[in-house]
Amino acid sequence: MNGKTVIPFGPQHPVLPEPLQLKLVMQDEKIVEAIPAIGYVHRGLEKLTETKEFTQNVFVIERICGICSFKHALAYCQGMENLMGIEVPDRARFLRVIWGELHRMHSHLLWLGLLADAFGFESLFMQAWRDREKVMDIMEATAGSRVIISTNQIGGTRRDISPEMLAKIVDVVNDVKEDIERVEKVFCNDYTVKHRMVGIGVLSKENAKLWGAVGPMARGSGIAEDVRTLGYAAYGELDLEPVVETDGDCYARMKVRLRELYQSIDLIKQAIAKIPEGPINVPVKGNPNGEVISRVEQPRGEALYYMRANGGKTLDRLRVRTPTFANIPTLLKMLPGHHLADVPILILTIDPCISCTER
Amino acid sequence: MFDMIGNIFKNLGTKPATRCYPFEKREPFEASRGRVKGIEIEKCIFCGICSRKCPADAIRVDRNAKSWEIDPFKCVICGACAEVCPKKCVIMDEAYTQPTTAKDKLTYVQAAKEESQSQAG
Numbered sequence: 483m484n485g486k487t488v489i490p491f492g493p494q495h496p497v498l499p500e501p502l503q504l505k506l507v508m509q510d511e512k513i514v515e516a517i518p519a520i521g522y523v524h525r526g527l528e529k530l531t532e533t534k535e536f537t538q539n540v541f542v543i544e545r546i547c548g549i550c551s552f553k554h555a556l557a558y559c560q561g562m563e564n565l566m567g568i569e570v571p572d573r574a575r576f577l578r579v580i581w582g583e584l585h586r587m588h589s590h591l592l593w594l595g596l597l598a599d600a601f602g603f604e605s606l607f608m609q610a611w612r613d614r615e616k617v618m619d620i621m622e623a624t625a626g627s628r629v630i631i632s633t634n635q636i637g638g639t640r641r642d643i644s645p646e647m648l649a650k651i652v653d654v655v656n657d658v659k660e661d662i663e664r665v666e667k668v669f670c671n672d673y674t675v676k677h678r679m680v681g682i683g684v685l686s687k688e689n690a691k692l693w694g695a696v697g698p699m700a701r702g703s704g705i706a707e708d709v710r711t712l713g714y715a716a717y718g719e720l721d722l723e724p725v726v727e728t729d730g731d732c733y734a735r736m737k738v739r740l741r742e743l744y745q746s747i748d749l750i751k752q753a754i755a756k757i758p759e760g761p762i763n764v765p766v767k768g769n770p771n772g773e774v775i776s777r778v779e780q781p782r783g784e785a786l787y788y789m790r791a792n793g794g795k796t797l798d799r800l801r802v803r804t805p806t807f808a809n810i811p812t813l814l815k816m817l818p819g820h821h822l823a824d825v826p827i828l829i830l831t832i833d834p835c836i837s838c839t840e841r
Numbered sequence: 842m843f844d845m846i847g848n849i850f851k852n853l854g855t856k857p858a859t860r861c862y863p864f865e866k867r868e869p870f871e872a873s874r875g876r877v878k879g880i881e882i883e884k885c886i887f888c889g890i891c892s893r894k895c896p897a898d899a900i901r902v903d904r905n906a907k908s909w910e911i912d913p914f915k916c917v918i919c920g921a922c923a924e925v926c927p928k929k930c931v932i933m934d935e936a937y938t939q940p941t942t943a944k945d946k947l948t949y950v951q952a953a954k955e956e957s958q959s960q961a962g
């Protein structure tokens with residue numbers, strides 16, 4: 483290779499919490515090509531789901547990803563409910579929205595903290611994670627656990643939220659909103675932040691479509707695509723507009739996630755205002771038979787589930803396409819032409835979740 | 842930049858967000874799934890539903906020996922066992938498991954009516 487160097491980036495890297503390895507082919511300080519190597523945290527969870535009962539699988543599937551565990555379980559449960567023709571009670575559908583949006587909030591706050599950490603803004607990182615902690619506490623107080631909340635089950639939810647707790651959730655999200663407003667100013671106006679993000683990693687609308695970007699990646703490039711607008715769970719009864727930015731750079735993607743935080747807060751409040759009384763789950767009878775596809779919008783983008791059952795207690799096949807998997811090709815295309823110093827920020831703005839990519 | 846300075850001054854004036862851990866402990870939330878503490882062995886009918894429903898295969902139930910055993914290091918604290926038990930004899934606790942040095946299993950054996958519980962490693 484004439485004058486080219488290969489620099490391995492990851493799987494262990496100070497700014498990357500995820501074991502993603504990219505072999506960066508460099509010409510001087512510029513990246514010419516990026517070659518991915520994934521497979522460091524493969525756990526064989528898809529195979530494991532074939533050995534467990536379909537109702538038990540919810541617990542396995544939640545462990546695909548620590549951050550959006552609820553959303554994975556939701557995708558699976560919704561798919562199975564469609565397959566088996568189960569009508570989920572109204573209250574459960576609203577509870578799913580509330581927990582789902584709490585998950586989105588904690589995921590985005592986590593991401594904002596990691597981003598601040600990646601460009602060396604430690605105090606901002608602490609600030610973002612401090613707010614995240616309030617959301618985590620709410621999760622534990624309502625569902626019993628901080629991240630793997632295990633509240634979904636086929637046919638509804640396992641737990642209910644009491645009216646006092648719902649009122650408390652509103653208080654906490656209002657509180658978090660005030661805090662976010664303060665850190666938002668720093669994220670959006672600070673010189674350091676802008677210097678590292680504006681104009682870096684520009685993804686045009688055409689390319690985002692062409693390479694199949696999903697979630698905040700696509701929305702940062704002007705594609706108004708959000709699976710929640712299809713109205714699964716109770717989203718159909720709530721007011722929801724996809725958050726879209728048009729610049730397509732790292733800064734735009736950050737703004738999408740910041741604005742989605744407000745959107746989540748708004749959705750939680752709407753759902754709490756509208757939540758009906760009633761049962762929270764229905765019993766599951768019989769075994770599934772047939773095949774089904776289910777999609778949900780996770781904090782990182784659209785996740786797609788495919789399930790095939792043969793009338794027995796276990797599934798024949800379960801296949802997951804996670805949002806990070808869909809965004810990695812875009813990342814690889816975006817990297818060439820950038821400086822080595824911009825790589826951490828670029829990788830972070832796709833919000834990589836390698837453990838769900840590899841399962 | 843001034844926005845961040847404002848934040849920093851506000852933080853200087855307020856309580857720390859963290860706790861001084863070993864001295865100041867957070868009370869567990871009431872609804873928390875902390876751990877499976879054990880079972881009320883006298884009530885158990887050794888039906889084995891808990892062990893069949895456990896996604897982590899952490900529970901062993903032996904109907905003949907009248908014993909119930911859980912491996913707390915396999916348990917993922919999902920709470921399914923407590924939910925499905927027809928006698929509601931699995932006890933969940935909201936406090937988390939304390940760290941230990943030995944990977945012991947918790948074994949309960951139902952005694953022939955007089956004595957109720959024995960615990961062994």
Ligand code: SF4
Nearest residue numbers: 885886888889891926
């Ligand atoms: S389900 Fe309950 S009664 Fe049955 S074996 Fe387990 S603990 Fe005993």
Ligand code: SF4
Nearest residue numbers: 895916917919920922
């Ligand atoms: S809490 Fe869940 S993992 Fe633990 S023993 Fe009970 S069913 Fe098994």
